[in-house]
Amino acid sequence: MEDEDELPLFAAVSSSARQLYLLLRCINFSEKAHVQISEEGLKFSVDEAGVMEGFAFLDKSLFTSYTFRAPPPQRSSIRDSDDEEDEEETSTNPTFQISLPSLLETLQIFGLTDPNNSKPPWARDNPTSTAFSNNVLGMNNMCRISYDSFGSPLVIVLTEASIRTTCELTTYEPAFADEIPFDRQSLAFKTIMRGTWLFDAISELASTTPARLTLVARLARSQKPYFALSASGPLGSARVEFNNNLAPSTKPPPPTNPPSVENPAESPNLLETFQLSNPETTLRYTYKFSLIQKAARAMSVATKVSVRGDTQGVLSLQFMIEVEAGKVSFVDFRFVPLVEKDGGEMDDETVLEEGEGSGSGMEDEE
Amino acid sequence: MVVLNFTLTPEAAAKVHDLLVCLGKFSDTVAIEARRERFTFTALNSSKSAYAALTLDGSQFFTSYECVPTHGGPDSRFTCSMYTKALLSVFKGRLYDPLGRDGAIDRCEVTLQDRPDQTECRFIVKMVCNQGVIKTYKLTYEAVEVMHALFDRNVAKNRWSMHSGAMKEYIEYFGTKTEMLDIYAGDDGRAVFKSYTEKVSNGKEILKHPLVTAVAVNTSDFEEFNIQAGLHIIISVRDFKAIVIHADTLKTSLKAYYSYPTRPLQFNYGCDGLSCEFTLMTSGDYNAVPASSPAPAMLSRTNSRAQSAATERTENRSMRSEMPPPAEPASRRSARRRNPGSRKVKSPKRAEPDPDSLFVTQEEEDTRWDPVDYNKEEETLGWDASAEHDAAIFPTFRDSGSLTRTETEDSNEVLAPTQRVSQIKGLW
Structure with a gap:
């Protein structure tokens, strides 16, 4: 798979890991979360004993850049049976499970500080800061998420100032497909x-x-x-x-x-x-x-x-x-x-x- | 059928929260006593060494208050007991918020549902919030009889009063793990609040580390200070802290009343229809009171002490003549009962040679761990009320203490045989 295509399936950059963390923390009640990547954004879903579900949707607008290259339909041949039961139109969208607590740990690896008010007083009036310094450009708290291909780990790269952390989270096969049926019409x-x-x-x-x-x-x-x-x-x-x-x-x-x-x-x-x-x-x-x-x-x-x-x-x-x-x-x-x-x-x-x-x-x- | 309805303003409800927090430091359960014109929360701790009664005045504290106990008499009351935690979950913090933000209430209505025609007996609290949210709690309660600790303020000659804010600053210095608080009125125009912990060692291990913090306060800083110089009184730090912190929420003056160690001490404060009384057990086992403690009690005590060397009969007699001590934990009592031995040993030794001096090697803290070998003293319950029996432990105060003792002993030597003989005749 990789040799025919070097570009990753999905890559997104967020200027604030904190926002992602705040949203994902809301559904942090289970070990594993399903992630579905689509053109619109990332959908995280968490299930508890089949009687409770939580979804967090990370819209593409949360990211400064969002690239999703929908795999050709034949790419998901191994998973066809699973996905067709679910929904036809998302059959090609990659779905996998990851450990949600690990992801949350990763996102707050630099602490949960809001970049706008986290700076200590001596840093705020830093005379060396220019219009192009990282603080001003909002570059000091970058989070890049990428998923190369089916079965590859979810790679999260966090950058703060000159420190760069790369985390690879193992992805797992999706386990459930059925959502709790909620009838919006009635x-x-x-x-x-x-x-x-x-x-x-x-x-x-x-x-x-x-x-x-x-x-x-x-x-x-x-x-x-x-x-x-x-x-x-x-x-x-x-x-x-x-x-x-x-x-x-x-x-x-x-x-x-x-x-x-x-x-x-x-x-x-x-x-x-x-x-x-x-x-x-x-x-x-x-x-x-x-x-x-x-x-x-x-x-x-x-x-x-x-x-x-x-x-x-x-x-x-x-x-x-x-x-x-x-x-x-x-x-x-x-x-x-x-x-x-x-x-x-x-x-x-x-x-x-x-x-x-x-x-x-x-x-x-x- | 009991009727109990009252309404609280947000400020009053917040005060109820504060007082429940305070009572929660004493006991898991809080007892409620409702009378026609007042409403009282009481709490008694598990060792029965501290009792708290916080009385809310029916007309002053409440917006409206109606209580008709079952039996119509003027002294009739409705009493019940509830979990402090359950009440605290209802009377949360932030009930009163001048800005009217979330969580603030408009008013609090309490009704008692205790009627034969209703299937459930419940203590119903209704919190009406500003924006149209109504929170209703129906709490279960247990019907209990409520006991009150008696305290005679006329006997408590030692009094001091201080603003709670100042006192709160002092308690912040006390170590968190300390247990006892010694309040001492010195001769030099100062009062000393000393928090400490008895060192407990188990072989090489030290289970409780001794940490002593002494806060000396000029007596002029007190609003009122009328304490017999040299008097030590010991209470629990935890209780004292709880009381001061609560008194500080009301920004009032804290008043203390006590007579002498081993007799109850009372703290008292209040404002705006809320009056708080805390009656605490005191001890003085390891400290001394100078000679000038209350005369009659002392006479009978020294009397018996002098004679106990010869016979236990007199001890019985003097015990009968004295007031029984307040209820106290058994461990403390037994420790004290053994103490007279060491004191008796030491003070006569200074004054005159005594046959009892063979006990002289056993003293100080070792006494606590001695086997109970004072057969003669086994029944000397009368010592419990003693104010000065530990004179020997701290040599500083021994001088005056032993002096008086020698005096009384001298005078008693004449009387002792007569009393003993007559008593033996009477008994046998």
């Missing part, structure tokens, strides 16, 4: 909110050390969106509710409240989008809490998250992560739901109704 519900809200809620619920996470979405009276996450553990239960335009924030504060409580910079809506396929019913899905928690890293760095559930209960969390001002990347997660028994649901239902009742009572008091 969504049961969809909501978009800030990633930190979700992160806050999940870390809040984690304090009860729960096994399961229940997601409830419905339209309350007067078509008010209601989205809640609840979990219960040995020490008690916890529920985090998200309400748009909650009564207390629109009403004038009670005289007993300090003035600082009323924040003038009120965010317009907690839930930017809220769609339910069937507004009459209350949607309730249950997931394994420890799996959802694995997406916590993405939640903490994401600017926005789109929470979607299809009619089968498969949950998709899509995180919009701003790696650089104005430049967004996406990290996706999919979760297979737990099948709930009726008894458990009834129990939760009573809790929910009771909670809502006391909530409205509280509003009346004011």
Whole structure:
């Protein structure tokens, strides 16, 4: 293979290993990650026991240069059977597995410093720095990724100042081909909110050390969106509710409240989008809490998250992560739901109704 | 049926967080006592040497407070116990943020669900956040009876008070591994806070390294300082640190009340409807108090000590006449019980030759490891309340201590036989 073509299959240069690291770190919950190289970018996917998947897409726009030379179809003859089951159009795109922790280690080999503010004070005002010095040109934190041909290692070359590190990561045959089926055409519900809200809620619920996470979405009276996450553990239960335009924030504060409580910079809506396929019913899905928690890293760095559930209960969390001002990347997660028994649901239902009742009572008091 | 509802401002909720952090350093569980007009968190540590009670005033601390305990009496109360960790996961830090950022709350509503018609008993905390997020926690609790440590401030003549901020600077010097804190009022207008660890060696290995840090503070730096000169009192560094750090969150003055070693010590502070009391066990085993400690207690003690050389009967008698000591760990008690031997040995030796002087070789820290061979002393529980029985350990203070002792011994020599005879008659 090599003799007929010296040019690598894929080569890309990024000026910031940090950006790649930040994105890939979000899906760092498994030993091996599948990498698929395509014309648009690099797709990393990670799988956990077939019930959870995480994807990070490194768009070609993240790289200063991106060269992908699609191999001719016959090149992938050894892997045809595998790929044709998956998707026809990507059959020629190289797919392999690598060790994700090793890749992350490699990317942060020079530390995780943001080149823009990492310079020590004495270096910032360096009189010898010119318009063409490495710092100014953004050349001091270069990362070059290349993949020569099928079966060759993934080569990562990191350059900082005068130090150059070359890492060769062994690539493995792809192991799985099936993604968790998520039916975009039959969504049961969809909501978009800030990633930190979700992160806050999940870390809040984690304090009860729960096994399961229940997601409830419905339209309350007067078509008010209601989205809640609840979990219960040995020490008690916890529920985090998200309400748009909650009564207390629109009403004038009670005289007993300090003035600082009323924040003038009120965010317009907690839930930017809220769609339910069937507004009459209350949607309730249950997931394994420890799996959802694995997406916590993405939640903490994401600017926005789109929470979607299809009619089968498969949950998709899509995180919009701003790696650089104005430049967004996406990290996706999919979760297979737990099948709930009726008894458990009834129990939760009573809790929910009771909670809502006391909530409205509280509003009346004011 | 118990009704308990209250609402907290973000500031108050943050204070609850702070106090729970403090209580968490004492105990895994925190007990709650709700009365009609106040709400108290209490914690007792596992060795029962430290007790904390933090009382929130119903009208001052809360936005609204309503508590109707089961039985309508004025002294009725609702008590329960919960995991400190569970409460802390609810009352997190950053509840109060003047800028109203994420995590800050608008208010905190607490309800107790404890009714026969409800299937679950829960302590329900509802955090209402600014942007429309409501976090509801339903915590399980255990119904327990809550005990309180009693402390008589009238007896505690030794008092000092200092701003917690200054005190917090001092505790930063204490070694992290140190265990004991000796508070000593010197004659030279200074108070010394000395943190140290008893050296424990196992053969050649030293298990605990002795590190002593002494912070000397001018008594003029105290807001109030009224301590008997030369008085040593020993408490746990860990407890003291926890108290000072919490007091510092309130930016108040820390007040200490105590009488003499082995009697409880109380720290007290508070503001804005929150009043905090910490009652700590003290020890003074390795330190001395000069002669002028409380007279009656001392008399009976020296009395018994003088006579114990001859008979144990008198010891029994004097024990009965004294107040029982506060609850303390058994190890400490046994160590102290053995101590009188060494002291008794040493002080009479200075004053006059004593038959007991054959014990003179066993002294200082070795005494702790001696077998319990003081048969006569086995029942001398009365020593627990002794304030000065360790006079011999630190020679510096022995002078005054032994002097008084000789005096009392002299006077007791006359009385001793009479008492003993009468007692024997009474008993047998």
